[in-house]
Amino acid sequence: MNELICIGCGVKIQTDEPKKIGYAPPSSLNKEEIVCQRCFRLKNYNEIQDVSLTDDDFIKILHGIGDTKALIVKIVDIFDFNGSWLTGLNRFVGNNPILLVGNKVDILPKSVNKERLSNWMKREAKELGLKPVDVMLVSSARGTGIKEVTEAIDHLRNGQDVYVVGCTNVGKSTFINRILKEVSGEEDVITTSHYPGTTLDLIEIPLDDGSSLFDTPGIINHHQMAHYIEKKDLKLLSPKKEIKPRVFQLNEKQTLFFGGLARFDYVSGGRTSFVCYIPAELDIHRTKLENADELYKKHAGDLLQPPRRDQVDDFPELVRHEFMIKDGKTDIVFSGLGWVTANDANKKIVAYAPRGVNITLRRSLI
Numbered sequence: 405m406n407e408l409i410c411i412g413c414g415v416k417i418q419t420d421e422p423k424k425i426g427y428a429p430p431s432s433l434n435k436e437e438i439v440c441q442r443c444f445r446l447k448n449y450n451e452i453q454d455v456s457l458t459d460d461d462f463i464k465i466l467h468g469i470g471d472t473k474a475l476i477v478k479i480v481d482i483f484d485f486n487g488s489w490l491t492g493l494n495r496f497v498g499n500n501p502i503l504l505v506g507n508k509v510d511i512l513p514k515s516v517n518k519e520r521l522s523n524w525m526k527r528e529a530k531e532l533g534l535k536p537v538d539v540m541l542v543s544s545a546r547g548t549g550i551k552e553v554t555e556a557i558d559h560l561r562n563g564q565d566v567y568v569v570g571c572t573n574v575g576k577s578t579f580i581n582r583i584l585k586e587v588s589g590e591e592d593v594i595t596t597s598h599y600p601g602t603t604l605d606l607i608e609i610p611l612d613d614g615s616s617l618f619d620t621p622g623i624i625n626h627h628q629m630a631h632y633i634e635k636k637d638l639k640l641l642s643p644k645k646e647i648k649p650r651v652f653q654l655n656e657k658q659t660l661f662f663g664g665l666a667r668f669d670y671v672s673g674g675r676t677s678f679v680c681y682i683p684a685e686l687d688i689h690r691t692k693l694e695n696a697d698e699l700y701k702k703h704a705g706d707l708l709q710p711p712r713r714d715q716v717d718d719f720p721e722l723v724r725h726e727f728m729i730k731d732g733k734t735d736i737v738f739s740g741l742g743w744v745t746a747n748d749a750n751k752k753i754v755a756y757a758p759r760g761v762n763i764t765l766r767r768s769l770i
């Protein structure tokens with residue numbers, strides 16, 4: 405077969421993997437002008453579809469961005485801030501300004517202080533080597549904050565192009581689709597065209613002043629918990645509604661299991677309460693610390709699930725992280741899963757997450 409190229413974005417066409425870049429259904433190949441499914445959907449339905457690509461290809465795209473003058477809009481999932489962080493972006497964007505957008509605010513309990521969350525995001529970004537011009541919070545699913553972010557983008561881009569970047573699952577497609585509605589109303593203003601001079605694989609959405617908004621393919625971030633579990637269980641980790649706190653009064657040497665995905669040992673510090681912000685669909689199981697190892701060995705996959713029975717053998721081992729809570733009200737954050745708030749200082753905690761998944765501390769958001 406000759407190499408076929410999408411006339412929309414210029415990517416190489418493939419017919420094997422629908423979720424990967426360049427996919428086109430085999431039946432579409434006998435048309436005169438071949439477009440990939442992503443361009444087809446954008447053109448015909450004004451809809452962005454998420455596709456993913458390999459790390460190497462993504463780095464090529466980032467290089468391309470560094471060579472142009474543009475505003476970078478970086479989307480993170482605030483429920484999985486560290487897990488959904490794109491490392492390396494700072495090395496590639498050159499001097500271009502970055503607007504950091506935290507998506508999925510609708511999942512956070514109402515009691516979360518939004519200003520504190522923004523400040524925390526700024527601090528965290530700085531620590532990760534990024535200095536955004538601004539931080540904004542949105543719910544792309546509900547539309548919250550979209551108008552504000554659209555205005556901010558228009559202001560910050562200064563007549564230049566916009567690149568939207570984010571790893572898979574942060575809600576980048578949902579976000580762009582919202583923005584499109586906001587700027588275009590119901591009109592069909594979207595065309596796709598190959599953008600010469602940069603790496604391929606970008607989807608171009610013209611803005612009204614001759615500049616463009618580019619959708620970049622999402623990169624798979626291997627640190628996300630989501631990659632360790634099955635599709636049906638993934639729903640647990642992508643909650644659609646506000647998370648309700650669950651409070652546990654714990655004595656020293658008691659353990660909580662979050663399904664079979666993570667574990668929280670309260671080691672010492674006297675009887676106290678912990679507030680769990682974990683999706684309601686995931687069972688929290690309490691036991692004595694001395695029984696915890698045994699319980700996990702015996703019941704991972706049934707009482708403690710996900711992972712399911714047939715996945716237990718392939719599931720990464722739980723890795724131990726030890727913490728001393730020093731600064732008063734603190735969140736122990738399990739990347740992509742949620743967090744537990746310790747109400748005061750001088751508590752010793754040991755937390756476990758699958759290898760590759762982060763556990764971090766932060767000042768409580770509530």
Ligand code: GDP
Nearest residue numbers: 454508543544545572573574575576577578644
């Ligand atoms: P992409 O891979 O980054 O393009 O992400 P998608 O737009 O496909 O969204 C990934 C998942 O997150 C889907 O299940 C969406 O329904 C969900 N999602 C996207 N935006 C939001 C949001 O603002 N709130 C909530 N709760 N879920 C969202």
